[in-house]
Amino acid sequence: MYPIFRFIKRHPFKVTILTLMLVAYSFCLPDPLFSDPSSTVIESRDGDLLGARIARDGQWRFPENDNIPEKFEQCILHFEDEFFYYHPGFNPVSMVKATVKNLKAGRVVRGGSTLTQQVIRLSRKGKKRTYSEKLLEIILATRLELRHSKKKILSLYASHAPYGSNVVGLDVAAWRYFGVQPHQLSWAESATLAVLPNAPALIYPGKNQETLRKKRDRLLHKLFREDIIDSTTYALAIAEALPQKPFPLPRTAPHLLQYASRRNSGKRIRTTIDQGIQHRVNTIVKQHYEVLKQNEVYNAAILVMDVHTREVLAYTGNTPTDHRHQKDVDIIHAPRSTGSIMKPLLYAAMLDAGEMLPKTLIPDIPTQISGYSPENFDPRYDGAVAADHALSRSLNIPFVRMLQEYGLERFRDKLSGFHLKDINKPADYYGLTLILGGAESNLWDLCKTYASLASTVNHFGRTSSEYYAGEFTEPVWIAGKKVDFGKRSREKNLFDAGSIYLTFEAMKELNRPEGNEAWQYFDSSRKISWKTGTSFGNRDAWAIGVTKDYVVGVWAGNADGEGRPGLTGVTSAAPMLFAVFDALPASAPFAPPLDELTEAEVCTHSGHLATPLCPKKTIRIPMAGQRTAPCPYHHTVHLDPKRQYRVNTSCETIDHIVTESWFTLPPIMEYYYKNNHTSYKTLPPFRIDCFTEGSPVMDFIYPEAGRTVVLPKNFGGNVNPLVIKIAHSKPGATIFWYMDRKYLGQTRNFHEMAVTPEEGEHLITVMDEFGNEVKRNIRIRR
Template sequence: MKLKKLLFAAVTLPALFFVAFIIADALLPLPMTELKPTQTILAQNGVPMWRFADSNGIWRYPITLDDVPDYYLQALLTYEDRHFYQHAGIDFLAILRAAYQNITNRKIVSGGSTISMQVARIIDPHQRTIIGKFRQLFRALQLEWHYSKAEILTLYINRAPYGGMIEGIGAASWSYLGKAPSELTRSEAALFAVIPQAPSRLRPDRYPDKAQKARDKVLARLQTYQVWSAEVIAQVKQEEVWIYPRKTPRLAPLLSRRLSQSYPAKSIIRSTIDEPLQYALEDMALNWKNQLLPKSSLAILVVDHTDMTVKGYVGSVDFRDASRLGQVDMIKSYRSPGSTLKPFLYGLALNDGMIHSESLLQDVPRISSQYRPKNFDTDYHGPVSVSDALQRSLNLPAVQLMELYGATRFTSQLNSIGLELSSLENQPNISYILGGVSVRMDQLVSAYGAFARQGNVAPLRFTLDEPLLDKRLINKGSAWVIRQILALQPVPMLKQSNNPIVPLAWKTGTSYGYRDAWAIGINPRYLIGIWVGRPDGTPVVGQYGTLSAVPILQQVNSILLNKQRSLNRDLPTDPKPESVRVANICWPTGQELDSSDENCHRQKRAWIVNDMIPPTLEQLHMLKNNLYRSGTITIWINKRGLRVNADCVGATKKEIALWPIELEGWILAKETRQTLIPPTDLSCPALGDNQSFPLLITGIRANEVLRALPNQAQITMTLNSQGGNGTRWWFLDGNLMTETISNTAFTVTLNVNDKGRHDLLLLDESGQIDRIYFHIQ
């Protein structure tokens, strides 16, 4: 009967215990969700750049069992839980042995906690009481019920305390040793196996002697159980425990914050950043800091345009400098781009066949609207080519082209490839091309990739998980030509060819009021973005792209080229596409002519894309004025060379190429309409011959020297005009003074302190110009 009762109890009690455990497990689930997440941002080589701790300041670096050496797991399990794979969470023999040792020695000699019990205490902390111990045992059983041995062991190596605010061997290895846990030596593995027993007392950076004694205890245990050979243990014992002072990861802070916000659920984010390059760029920024004006900052962005991965990211000159708003990321801030949008306009116009590389543009005063910008040097240069206008960043030719291409069309094209142009009212207008809009550096640099990626644009890639998504902006030929122009590469002479490795191509920009100084560069492998200015948008007089940003661009370019040489890596090439050829074109028509043709006034060697050779562009306001249109006109002349009607005796046809009338004040005398168009033979005049009289300034002579009367601080002169047509616009030193109708006189008052040479320019409604220089003494 007793035997039956014993058998019944032996069966019933475990069953009841199991049922009770299942009920308790359902009522008191494991508090795994209470583990607070942390984030670590890695460089491409796996080195932590920045860490974001949890709300308690704890940092963890999650790893798997494959990320640690086998000998670390051997040391850990031998010292902490030899029967880890045999028990179900509780090792009763170990508990009894520990109790006996502690009682007989009258102090705590060893503990009986298994790995599972230690994980239980980590995820559900409790007081060191009898109730707390039972709670720990219950949690250990729960862990074994819900998780595999590998999962429990993974929890331990990621949650074990290592002193201070460090949890897990991943964070400990990077914090104490500055390397990945997979690179631990046997000595370091033995040390890291024992530190969690007393993390504050055994910190190797503070107490190396205590840490070494604890490590040697692990080695003794490994030798006792013959896990490692005696030779290996003897060799390991010779290594001293000596740790460098801990260095918290502090690299690319603004990029790290950006990635953390983009991927909030990821605990480990591996970026595409080149760690050595990032260090070099941040050091360089700090060196430039003292050369900048107070409260000024800078930003540097480096992108490998072969795959659009971000390799360097410096969002401010000094993250810790509050006076310079160092925590404001200027790479993702909206700022005026100055002239940095001009290459896109020329590229789009080239793509559409509106221009070629040497098309004739007009750098002359504007009269057709209230928007009258000036060049940076406040001067006018008359006839200029596309390449010259882009290289010199002239404003008025860009405005001429923007009017013809269309501001709305231009804006939508750039928006379509991710370059958002933002303004106060978001109404596209021609001022956009000169910086009357806001852009972000990351989007701007991405868009510049079109000139290195055969016309394709792809968003920047901050992690390798982000796909490379190309979208076409312009054709291959147009992209190649614009890059050649920006690289200051001349059109080769006959039987010459361009180097397929294109040197640094770059474009500067300066916003209104000197608020933003830009330089965007394209070298054989990298896109480089540089911005200098005050984050609060305050003007900085004398700060402009060439002076402030280009030196930084050139220094970054040197660092990148030296890096290529040190890696012994070939530079990417950009050979001339088959769609591009060289042609001899002539001004003023812009067409392909022989140099002996009398209509070829000036011959240029041009890049031609897809065999499109468009004629010279007019100003928008002149397209409706047939009387003053440029291009080629047909006239009839007699034997004396005089202009006659077509039905006159002996009349022969003649084609004459005319320059745009706005350029009359800048071209040679032999190129003007007055010279090119012969006078009329009054005996047989041409029908509709209504050429206007030339426009002249009266009231002052060329190179006249003006002096004030004694005791007078001002000089007064009366100006008028002769000839010309319609409304007249008067400019003094590039600034519009007044507007007059027909031959109307007006008075000008000058200050005697404005000594030196002055430029007086008169422009009429037909586009005729007269210009006089005078001096004040």
């Protein structure tokens, strides 16, 4: 060590200069070496190219790829730099030979640059080839050799070599000129791409074919001569045609590419997309687009998710329509009116809260709540309908009444747990229309929600009846990322597994709304829980299906919001849904979460917990369902011996009274229910000699209590009459009508009365022949 110190002490200036030179040498090479913008590239889960977006500078330049195919490596080394793995960045022998040959020819006929020097030249953007520039290239090349491995330097060259026009790099060139990935190139194709960067402006696919062929074949002959390829391979290689017209890059998932570009611009992204499923989904969308556009419906989207991993398997954001119909709009993340697609969430919420059972009867009658009058798609009324049938038939009125009973604010708070980003207003903003499409959401969030529900049931069955805290999480679309479901717990997240399972069971029904005949096309052997939705004005058609393994979401409509007659979830979205499920592997049914279910006796007619008066059947219900009210519709009635009239001890002796259990609905529910259920028996009237004080036997159907009724004028300028309707429990009863104590008339069997009152408040009084009376106050506006 002492001689070194002595040298430094004696020659400080030389040491300083040397130190500065070493520091300058250490930092002379830019890091990163290349700062050019790259194309955004997405690949399938297996590494297949799905699509790419051109770089900001207008060049097709993929992000650097460290994997160099063996064939291309052999070709480029034998064409450009055979001693690449042996020199320190420059080759003195090659430089001398090139200089001598060029001097003899009087022009440049041979280059002496190594591949390392060429990488430096590419990074310096084609500086003029002066002696000083050449010297600088050599210095930088040696520094590059110290920084990176030979393989890395070779990959830098392959990633940034020019291939003519706006094509840069081996990855793009392989696609543009041969329509394959680099590792799929043949020997002839690899040789072609090895010679192209040598003179990309002079030799371009489709032009100067003879010059290009000679250079390629000379390289192939060299490979044959040096035993890199055999004679058969050589003969087949020189017989291959040269590239002609450039191939277009794949556009397998253009809207996912658009989505990726906004978040990972200029990067190569391995996605979770299954290319086989993606191609099948694209084909399905294209086929159905040809049908939809006949009704001037031009846009559709499909999303497929894996329930277990929450990975996106297929992402088709739109149809192959044209720019006029906004083909570039990514519908999957576009907020659209939800229609009925969220009804299962309310159904599950009420089961989970113990406020309803699957077969509980829900009123389906003319309804007005705070000025809002919901209507079913089919304007008929059932009077009362089982909750699970209301879901499978997507009836609006029962679900509005269910939402009112459950609580609007309470349901809005539940939805917050699903992280539906477009439902961001308070409950009062949406009102009761929230359950019928008054809110907007997007296909991504809705599929995420149903996938989380399905995963809850799956996990509960696999974890000895436990839940995961992070169940309701974002889907994954970048390969390698794993969903963190959080810690396991006995505590449920939003809904218990039993309520979700029973919701999915109700969604398996194929008797869908509107009585549509399109279901003849569907394979009912696949047990799929699914739901359709149609927004107001036929602007949005939805269908979401879920199995133990997959969630498929479909939207159809027009991106500009134009509604079209006949555009419904049943007719437009559901056919695509089932076509996709037919293309997926079949799934096993959900396993019943037995620890969250219990067997209970319920009333056969009403679906409520059974009382001793009810005919009973045993079904599975959520644990919380044991808190629901017992059946309110079965009563003990006393009949005469002929069972024609009701009697009591005021008119009949006890030994002649027959006691029975009778299923009786309130008058308005009964009025509609008995029209759809021929087995329903109206409660017999009391015998005329009996003294009675019973429940009301009639009620108003229309108008609702306290309602302001507007009487419009017809085309003739006359005011349209108000039609008052009454439901009476006894067929053939005569009732008498009064308005403001003025007699209007009487009706029998069909109880409707048309009146044309003046503006202001009025009292309607109705009395039957037995002395029963009902009244209603209304306000009239003209």
